[in-house]
Amino acid sequence: MTADVAVLGVGMHPWGKWGRSFVEYGAAAARAALADAGLQWRDIGSIVGADTVRGGYPGYVAGATFAKALGWQGARVTSVYAACASGAQAVAAARAQILAGLADVVLVVGADAAPKGFFRPAGGDRPDDPDWLRFRLLGATNPTYFGLYARRRMALFGDTPEDFALVKVKNAALGALNANARYRKRVTAEEVAASQVVADPLRLLDICATSDGGAALVLSSVEFAHRHGVARPVRIRAVSTVTPRYPSTVPDLPDIATDSAAAVEPPSESFRASIARAAYEEAGIGPDELSLAEVYDLSTALELQWYEDLGLCAEGEAAKLLREGATALGGRIPVNASGGLASFGEAVPAQAIAQVCELTWQLRDAAGDRQVAHARVGITANQGLFGHGSSVIAVR
CATH class of the missing domain: 3.40.47.10 (Thiolase/Chalcone synthase)
Structure with a gap:
């Protein structure tokens, strides 16, 4: 059994200082990735959100936040936090679900609305941080x-x-x-x-500066990609x-x-x-x-x-x-x-x-x-x- 998963779609919201919610950036990136994959949101079996501690409670449950923004449709949901490695952890979670047979297609989304200036620890005094x-x-x-x-x-x-x-x-x-x-x-x-x-x-x-922005991937099994008409997909x-x-x-x-x-x-x-x-x-x-x-x-x-x-x-x-x-x-x-x-x-x-x-x-x-x-x-x-x-x- 191959451990590869296919990248069916990719999408981004441009980086900048836009002054809007991370949810808007992530939803825009997700829609772009879905369009690139030739799929609809309702085709997605699972969504994995990369968390942002600067987004308040919605940021800590980014997977569900993005699912709500795209419209509840019953998909599995996962949220992950690993600081600057959050996106890779989200990809790893999505790949595991696909290889385990829990979902044929998984949407991975990460977005942030960063503060002005250099990053500071979130949440005040944190002697364990x-x-x-x-x-x-x-x-x-x-x-x-x-x-x-x-x-x-x-x-x-x-x-x-x-x-x-x-x-x-x-x-x-x-x-x-x-x-x-x-x-x-x-x-x-x-x-x-x-x-x-x-x-x-x-x-x-x-x-480097701090920025607002979003990115998304639509991942699937290689077999699903072939059924979807993609003979030679990019594979992770x-x-x-x-x-x-x-x-x-x-x-x-x-x-x-x-x-x-x-x-x-x-x-x-x-x-x-x-x-x-x-x-x-x-x-x-x-x-x-x-x-x-x-x-x-x-x-x-x-x-x-x-x-x-x-x-x-x-x-x-x-x-x-x-x-x-x-x-x-x-x-x-x-x-x-x-x-x-x-x-x-x-x-x-x-x-x-x-x-x-x-x-x-x-x-x-x-x-x-x-x-x-x-x-x-x-x-x-x-x-x-x-x-x-x-x-x-x-x-x-």
Whole structure:
């Protein structure tokens, strides 16, 4: 029995700051995905919603909230929360239902209406929340956290702010070609260097924004896709939702010592590398077989880190890979052909789903001016608070 599920439909609500409810964005994305699949809402046997803690009680029960918005029709409903990995968890839940025979077709939806400025922990004082602890005890807000990672790469591998700027230049050029992106303007390295310092060495244009937006997928069994007239659908072959391994804990800061760190050998691989390894092992492929990757570029420096964690190059060689043009459109392994979070910003429950939307368009040869030539295999990479892994491999 194959573990593949088919991607019948994909849809998005454009990213931006629209000032409306996340429900509107998710419902619009869902309708677009249904139309792309050639199905009606009443054809859907199950809906999985990726939750948003910023949407109040409806956000915590996103599956039922979206089902209500689309019109009650008796579908099974599931809601999942895994911070930035929520979308991948939703895909995993949908795939499990399909492979278990509980539903032939499942709708996956994620949407967010993000606050202005950088994210803050939801719900006031939360001493059990790693974000709250990091903010309050260390003064390490998200930009500070990103800056520490950047400084680490500079110290260990010789990366420079100019290298980081090249990531933004690449992604902005691709985002300019994407109608769903929030930022559709090319930038130069000089413009990145002239933008305001936020957390040295990172500047404003090195860091992704917060955004409103939505994304949706219609998933089915491969057999249903064939019956529906889709002879060769894009298929999801692997979904990695792994957690860290001891002595790693929740990966909030790079190489911060814990009480156990001195007594225990460090892990043989980073948490991010373990996310990718689990996906590769499940799919039965290696990084040399990839056509493209969509990665979680909260900062320009973090995108470089993903190159190494995905096995696209050896440790310390990410900046070299970038400078050679290998990760640009037309290069050996284009990364963030969508424009990435640099062009979209974060709409947290939607972003891992949006990455699968991009893989699907690319594997269908339907990505227009940002099309990766001869795309056959793609990977997404993401991670969520509390040690939520997130990676999806799609093939055609």
